[in-house]
Amino acid sequence: MSPGLADKVVEQIGKAGLPISGSTPFVPRLTKNRRGDYVIVKQAVSIGPKKGKKGFLDSQGRIWLRDRAHADVPDHRDVQLRGGEEYFRVDMNGNELR
């Protein structure tokens, strides 16, 4: 976990079930809202079959979507690249699924 994150942000990442360890942990993109509080940025996928579904934006501009177990893969995150043009899978421990 990145140092200096507000307790509320850390708690929200935990409730969202985003991995904070492993080889590919989720590192949030933060911004200030109108009240001056830091918030995690979310964005919807803009292309592909997941278009319209919102996920969590990371520090590299990738959108982390929740996906359920299917095709012999346990519950995981689809990490969408360039708005959904490509993606890779990360398990709940922050390790890439291949």
Place this chain on the structure above:
Amino acid sequence: MNRHLENGDAEFGLLANGSSTGWRVSVDESLDSVNHWSLEIDGPQFYLVVQLKDLASVAATLNFLRNPTPTAPPVTLGKFGFAWASLVWDDEPPNRCFVVIQTGKSALRLTLQPEDVEMLKEAFQQVVADLPEDLMKPNKESPPSKRAQ
């Protein structure tokens, strides 16, 4: 409407969230507009995003889920396009609940089983606890109050 919203590339800030087993609930705030919030429900059977008329409706939804009453009027979740999305209790046991989105002669009904209701209730409790209190005042705009058919 904001260009970003039309193009689908708008950015939102996570205002509050909650989870319970298979369910995730979050309230997101627009980073472009004032007092523009959306409610996202991500569950085992469906994924739904509606636009909130105010943040008080999130607390109203929690109160609704806490009190299974078949005769209770539906509670409005928010706007789904031009339609309102509501929750309504079934009028026979067990305590099932329906998400109803209806406009004109078109309708979508999604069934929440009692175990789903319990999990959603827990997730909404966390969301309400996470929301800034000063933003919880009700908006005067009124959605339809009649019982969903």
